[in-house]
Amino acid sequence: MKFLFKLSALILCLISSSSFAGETQVRGFGTLGAVQHDSDTLEFRRDLGLSSEKSDTWSLASDSILGIQVDHQFSEQWSAAGQLVYKNRVDQTLDNSLEWAYLRYSPDLLPITIRLGRTAPSVFMLSDYRNVGFAYLWARPPVEFYGPLAFDSIEGIDFSYTSYFEEAFFRARLTLGQVENNFLEKEIVIEASPMATTSLLWEIDQWKFHFGYAYLDINKTPSYFNPLIAQLELIEPFWPGASEIKDRLDIKGTKFNFYSAGVAYDSANWTAQAEINRIETEGSIFTSSQSAYISLGRRLGDWTIYSIAALSENTDEVYEAPIAPPPFTALRNFAQNDFSSVGMNQKSLGIGARWDMTNNTALKMQWDHVWLEPYGAGLWGTEVALSQKEQIDVISISLNFLF
């Protein structure tokens, strides 16, 4: 859907030209974040779409983000918006940085909104605003939960419906389209079409309840796997086991189902939030998994002190490739390393503090202790799959701002 991207870009150009009457607003957000951790072999990642950073000293790359948003109102019903987000992506291009650009229609008589173009896939509670540090309590959305499904944008059509009755506010959202994102390495591009996401949100007094579901169908095997697949095809006649490995690497046609539920509570003095999710898939290098987090914060004047616990685990065993006869052992082990690197089995416990310095800026300090299981370092950057348990301390200091 490069067409949609061109349409969105055209809209943005029109907005910036003076031939359209209406109101244009430019706003933005950012985080200047420094991270340090104490692992010699693993590199920290905020999510799978961002580069990993070795951090034996402070690194600004993982958490620092700058976003600029342009909103233009053509009329009471029609508007358009675009958001450029600069962050430490695996593949840094302008196209990738344009996280959304869409045309929006909102009729007067119906409480619905339709958006056409590129939008943020909304599956979990923070999905829509995970780049906006000021909007949430912690240094970053918990990596165990938000790290894996890190698609920045979905191109297609998006519907939302809101209703407001007595004390309760309700919003339902459905998005249909396709996604394309680089993960882990520049060469690994996951393309999925179709992708469908839906989310339901209830807000009642100080409570928020959220349910999300997403489906995606990978429609192309990333070129990153092609050399290995080609070699396995060559040796298939000599070793049947190679075809099983090849099928798992050839991820075209792999389907995923994501389910999530979340709850949040916000009062004058307390803030709490928890979410759980389950990712189901089979037949490929990816395994099914589930993750969750829970957080509690206490407000004291301009400060909020908080604690957050998170975990992520595979619900299937890490795949073991069949043992190969001697000539093919190296190739088999090379492939096995890929399978072993995908598992995400970790728990973390963090404590931190947020200081609302001004109305638009906040300072956060967070310390996380992470426990990793063998072959569970899928969220971290590593050459060789982690084969034993490890514990890592991660310290972050970030400054969030809005403008």
Place this chain on the structure above:
Amino acid sequence: MKYFISIILTILAVLPSERSLAEIVIIVHPENEISEISHKQVVDYYMGRLRFFPNGQRVLPLDQSMNSLSRKQFYLKLTGKTIPQINAYWARLLFAGRATPPAQLQGKRDVIDTVSSNKSAIGYVLAGDLPDSVKIVARVE
């Protein structure tokens, strides 16, 4: 002495009380059909949940400047939240492409001017000294 005391008491009686100085009123255009709105409706208009008045007209909520005392008082009385919390709330909606925050004006004068000339507008100002070109529909205690 008695004369002196009565003068003091008269002056005190005539001075605006501390309470009414801090009181905030919600104003709309005089021709706006609504005559009174509830505390909850004010919250809903300002939190972007209700976009229309009961008569079907779009609502245009107005904010005073970011660091103004009126704004701070308004949100504290209305929702119990501080300005950073309100900003975080709007950041979640605005930067997710869901809704846009109230239009931001400077101060009381600008709010009165806009409300006087726009039937969709709704604003908050400190009570006291309001012209006939605006109508009070609620008081925020």
